[in-house]
Amino acid sequence: MSIAGPSQLPMAKDFSSFLSLEGASRKKSPLKGLLRFMKGDMVSLGGGLPHPSNFPFYSLSSDIASMKPVGQNVKNVAVVNEKAASVSSENVFVPHGPQPGKVENLSSALQMHRPKYQDWDVVLSAGNTDGFAKAVSMLCNRGDQILVEEWTYPAALEMMDPLGIRHVPVGMDGEGMSAVALKDLLDNWGSIPEQANEAKPRVVYLIPTGQNPTGATMSVQRRKDIIKVAKEHDLILIEDDPYYYLQFFIGEDKSADNETQSGWMPTLLSLDTDGRVIRLDTFSKTLAPGCRVGYMSMNARFCTIVQSHNEVTIQQPSGFSQGLLAEMLVSNWGQEGYKRYLTEKVRTEYFNRSQHLQACFRKHVNPRFASFIEPTAGMFVWIKIHVDQHPRYGTMPDSALMLELFNKCVENNVLMVPGWQFSCKPKPSNLDLSDLLGCWFDDEATYLRATFSYATFEQMDQAMTRFGESLEAVFSA
Amino acid sequence: MSIAGPSQLPMAKDFSSFLSLEGASRKKSPLKGLLRFMKGDMVSLGGGLPHPSNFPFYSLSSDIASMKPVGQNVKNVAVVNEKAASVSSENVFVPHGPQPGKVENLSSALQMHRPKYQDWDVVLSAGNTDGFAKAVSMLCNRGDQILVEEWTYPAALEMMDPLGIRHVPVGMDGEGMSAVALKDLLDNWGSIPEQANEAKPRVVYLIPTGQNPTGATMSVQRRKDIIKVAKEHDLILIEDDPYYYLQFFIGEDKSADNETQSGWMPTLLSLDTDGRVIRLDTFSKTLAPGCRVGYMSMNARFCTIVQSHNEVTIQQPSGFSQGLLAEMLVSNWGQEGYKRYLTEKVRTEYFNRSQHLQACFRKHVNPRFASFIEPTAGMFVWIKIHVDQHPRYGTMPDSALMLELFNKCVENNVLMVPGWQFSCKPKPSNLDLSDLLGCWFDDEATYLRATFSYATFEQMDQAMTRFGESLEAVFSA
Numbered sequence: 001m002s003i004a005g006p007s008q009l010p011m012a013k014d015f016s017s018f019l020s021l022e023g024a025s026r027k028k029s030p031l032k033g034l035l036r037f038m039k040g041d042m043v044s045l046g047g048g049l050p051h052p053s054n055f056p057f058y059s060l061s062s063d064i065a066s067m068k069p070v071g072q073n074v075k076n077v078a079v080v081n082e083k084a085a086s087v088s089s090e091n092v093f094v095p096h097g098p099q100p101g102k103v104e105n106l107s108s109a110l111q112m113h114r115p116k117y118q119d120w121d122v123v124l125s126a127g128n129t130d131g132f133a134k135a136v137s138m139l140c141n142r143g144d145q146i147l148v149e150e151w152t153y154p155a156a157l158e159m160m161d162p163l164g165i166r167h168v169p170v171g172m173d174g175e176g177m178s179a180v181a182l183k184d185l186l187d188n189w190g191s192i193p194e195q196a197n198e199a200k201p202r203v204v205y206l207i208p209t210g211q212n213p214t215g216a217t218m219s220v221q222r223r224k225d226i227i228k229v230a231k232e233h234d235l236i237l238i239e240d241d242p243y244y245y246l247q248f249f250i251g252e253d254k255s256a257d258n259e260t261q262s263g264w265m266p267t268l269l270s271l272d273t274d275g276r277v278i279r280l281d282t283f284s285k286t287l288a289p290g291c292r293v294g295y296m297s298m299n300a301r302f303c304t305i306v307q308s309h310n311e312v313t314i315q316q317p318s319g320f321s322q323g324l325l326a327e328m329l330v331s332n333w334g335q336e337g338y339k340r341y342l343t344e345k346v347r348t349e350y351f352n353r354s355q356h357l358q359a360c361f362r363k364h365v366n367p368r369f370a371s372f373i374e375p376t377a378g379m380f381v382w383i384k385i386h387v388d389q390h391p392r393y394g395t396m397p398d399s400a401l402m403l404e405l406f407n408k409c410v411e412n413n414v415l416m417v418p419g420w421q422f423s424c425k426p427k428p429s430n431l432d433l434s435d436l437l438g439c440w441f442d443d444e445a446t447y448l449r450a451t452f453s454y455a456t457f458e459q460m461d462q463a464m465t466r467f468g469e470s471l472e473a474v475f476s477a
Numbered sequence: 478m479s480i481a482g483p484s485q486l487p488m489a490k491d492f493s494s495f496l497s498l499e500g501a502s503r504k505k506s507p508l509k510g511l512l513r514f515m516k517g518d519m520v521s522l523g524g525g526l527p528h529p530s531n532f533p534f535y536s537l538s539s540d541i542a543s544m545k546p547v548g549q550n551v552k553n554v555a556v557v558n559e560k561a562a563s564v565s566s567e568n569v570f571v572p573h574g575p576q577p578g579k580v581e582n583l584s585s586a587l588q589m590h591r592p593k594y595q596d597w598d599v600v601l602s603a604g605n606t607d608g609f610a611k612a613v614s615m616l617c618n619r620g621d622q623i624l625v626e627e628w629t630y631p632a633a634l635e636m637m638d639p640l641g642i643r644h645v646p647v648g649m650d651g652e653g654m655s656a657v658a659l660k661d662l663l664d665n666w667g668s669i670p671e672q673a674n675e676a677k678p679r680v681v682y683l684i685p686t687g688q689n690p691t692g693a694t695m696s697v698q699r700r701k702d703i704i705k706v707a708k709e710h711d712l713i714l715i716e717d718d719p720y721y722y723l724q725f726f727i728g729e730d731k732s733a734d735n736e737t738q739s740g741w742m743p744t745l746l747s748l749d750t751d752g753r754v755i756r757l758d759t760f761s762k763t764l765a766p767g768c769r770v771g772y773m774s775m776n777a778r779f780c781t782i783v784q785s786h787n788e789v790t791i792q793q794p795s796g797f798s799q800g801l802l803a804e805m806l807v808s809n810w811g812q813e814g815y816k817r818y819l820t821e822k823v824r825t826e827y828f829n830r831s832q833h834l835q836a837c838f839r840k841h842v843n844p845r846f847a848s849f850i851e852p853t854a855g856m857f858v859w860i861k862i863h864v865d866q867h868p869r870y871g872t873m874p875d876s877a878l879m880l881e882l883f884n885k886c887v888e889n890n891v892l893m894v895p896g897w898q899f900s901c902k903p904k905p906s907n908l909d910l911s912d913l914l915g916c917w918f919d920d921e922a923t924y925l926r927a928t929f930s931y932a933t934f935e936q937m938d939q940a941m942t943r944f945g946e947s948l949e950a951v952f953s954a
Binding site: 022033034052055056059060065127129163212292293311312313320321324328379413416433434436459 | 510604
């Protein structure tokens with residue numbers, strides 16, 4: 001259930017006409033109708049579940065990072081890499097048997113956003129990829145088109161392709177998807193031959209913070225502009241925001257409105273008064289990917305549909321994950337502790353990692369051959385290769401130059417992700433895309449994606465040394 | 478990877494022509510292609526994952542039931558209801574950081590079946606409902622038809638409906654789906670008007686053991702007969718078997734072939750030499766539903782497709798669940814301990830519960846008004862109401878009599894699931910199916926499903942007393 005906002009807020013608009021055949025026909029299971037009889041003296045031989053006393057798990061516990069506000073145990077640990085042993089920890093304990101309200105409290109704890117309309121709600125997912133798949137199946141039929149950033153998360157495209165849902169790239173700049181490009185595309189929809197018989201797309205998928213792969217983060221103004229275009233062209237926005245809490249400079253965008261008095265960028269959800277934003281949050285980047293717990297915040301009607309979809313697929317995320325998160329976020333850390341964890345630990349960790357990788361780049365890489373836009377959030381640096389500086393530039397396709405560089409990097413033992421993997425262009429069927437040393441498609445994919453979330457500081461230094469040498473070798477050839 | 482069987486076994490047949498548009502176009506992500514470069518001195522800035530040292534979970538542990546073979550701690554505890562405190566337990570501990578091979582070992586531990594062809598494999602799911610959804614999307618296009626038992630698991634139908642995948646009921650008897658009915662239906666396909674323009678169905682969904690809702694279990698002969706029809710009519714069988722290990726009389730079917738020297742019924746998978754069975758197993762009924770871990774055993778090509786589907790939806794089941802199950806099933810209990818748990822604890826528990834509910838029924842219910850076929854596995858008793866014994870039988874629809882009985886039961890504080898919820902008939906759109914006291918559709922649904930998995934022994938006695946009284950009241954009216 002949603003924690004209702006102040007009653008002067010509007011209700012969400014009716015987006016029923018946006019539902020796919022699948023979404024529109026999803027129904028609540030009548031089996032759940034039995035639950036309301038469970039009161040008083042009722043004895044149920046109804047639901048087909050084992051009794052918890054038969055579970056062979058009697059308790060569950062985890063040592064977790066301490067988020068007590070006092071003492072010296074919180075700060076300065078974030079950038080140490082082998083830190084688990086030295087850090088202050090606490091134990092959370094999930095006892096056997098039902099815990100009234102605890103997991104329900106998890107749902108309340110997850111209502112961290114405050115949309116500007118009344119009837120919103122939250123539904124759990126098994127992470128943002130699962131959430132995205134459910135949003136798409138709710139909204140899109142085979143043959144429909146979704147607007148996406150021109151470089152985007154490959155699994156999103158790989159999810160849509162087999163469903164016959166196509167994607168239309170929208171131009172980006174250093175702040176992610178361009179609101180101007182989005183508006184232009186839709187204002188002029190149908191003006192080019194390949195759009196002539198195509199319905200105007202109604203759904204946009206975008207990653208507003210620390211975008212994968214470009215690392216771009218939307219400014220406050222950009223977010224407002226995107227919402228404006230969405231209203232104007234009546235779009236549903238799927239806001240996939242796994243890196244939201246990995247913002248390095250919180251509070252530094254002074255153009256922020258009320259929302260950002262918290263210091264964080266306003267979410268698209270928070271700027272939406274219509275109920276047209278489907279926001280996907282996850283614990284995969286802030287706690288651990290293995291949680292497989294995420295949550296979708298959106299209008300209540302959409303929540304009901306996704307909940308019904310959950311009930312005929314995953315049912316719900318793992319009870320072990322939910323139990324531990326509830327103990328940790330509700331009982332132990334609390335909202336305050338979690339916020340402190342996000343600002344003091346997660347943010348500091350990724351800020352320092354990002355700074356270190358950039359410093360290594362500047363130290364070892366000739367700026368004539370490669371550059372990047374400094375990320376302000378997330379895990380990624382999107383390195384642009386200046387192919388026009390190559391001596392054989394123009395005599396062979398740019399993709400051949402990129403493939404040469406990628407091979408040299410692998411030979412020199414440094415691995416980054418080929419830019420073409422994030423391309424929206426149709427993948428040629430005559431290429432073996434698993435043969436990374438032998439294929440590079442898309443001449444505009446003159447990029448490599450570097451991640452600073454995993455390697456040690458020493459490894460980052462080594463990687464940039466090797467990358468610099470690889471560039472020198474290829475560009476002097 | 479599969480543990481290859483003896484090399485004289487055949488390879489699976491090629492079932493490519495059975496794939497749906499979705500299944501046929503599912504591709505491996507090229508991102509995974511980076512993994513093979515990860516050796517020697519390679520430094521990767523590739524994969525976008527947080528480093529495990531940043532996870533705020535330092536360890537995970539659980540007190541679990543002891544499965545040591547010696548001592549008095551194992552037996553005789555299974556039927557005690559409030560037993561957690563008195564039972565012998567051990568602690569399994571999942572340390573922080575990567576545990577080479579441990580979760581891989583979970584996959585090996587799950588290869589408990591031995592199909593009779595070489596190229597089979599196992600892939601994890603988030604439980605059988607999730608596995609079923611993925612099997613269906615791999616095999617069926619909108620408009621296709623799936624053969625199902627005439628009374629079946631509602632979530633299976635609710636999963637198919639929104640996808641536009643229709644179902645065709647197949648007759649059942651006390652041993653579940655009838656092989657004769659299946660063969661007749663397919664031999665004569667197209668002979669009735671509503672089949673005239675319909676392609677012959679190629680996929681069968683069935684629950685062979687402790688069927689939901691009927692409690693029926695297929696005999697060895699029935700299993701062989703079903704496989705024979707599947708070969709003859711070139712069918713894919715989706716074997717949903719959550720109650721497989723809840724068999725009460727293992728080893729008592731003397732018609733068993735080699736497979737059942739273990740005492741368990743042969744699975745359909747084990748009787749299949751072609752690779753046409755998709756077997757769904759889960760820990761939901763044997764350990765705890767909250768695990769949200771299941772596994773699909775089937776031909777390797779299908780496994781690859783479902784794995785790709787996993788990678789663009791759930792990724793994988795919860796790491797907490799996987800870690801605990803690996804510690805428990807691989808390190809602590811081992812295969813032997815798990816088998817002992819299944820035979821000595823799970824089986825005994827459900828056998829005793831089943832016997833108790835049946836005894837209560839015989840004690841409190843007039844056999845003139847209701848009866849059931851004794852279940853030999855699972856959690857369910859499918860109670861047939863003898864509506865023809867009702868004084869107003871024939872003067873009003875059977876569904877009206879059933880609704881009267883259901884209302885009386887609720888009034889008397891005993892709850893069972895209305896039989897119509899498991900009906901394959903099209904649900905009338907003019908009925909509010911959430912109004913359980915006001916609707917009963919399908920005149921043939923003269924059943925109530927009782928579950929003996931959850932209530933205490935005392936509650937079962939109470940429930941049957943109240944049910945007997947409700948029957949008397951309604952049938953004497």
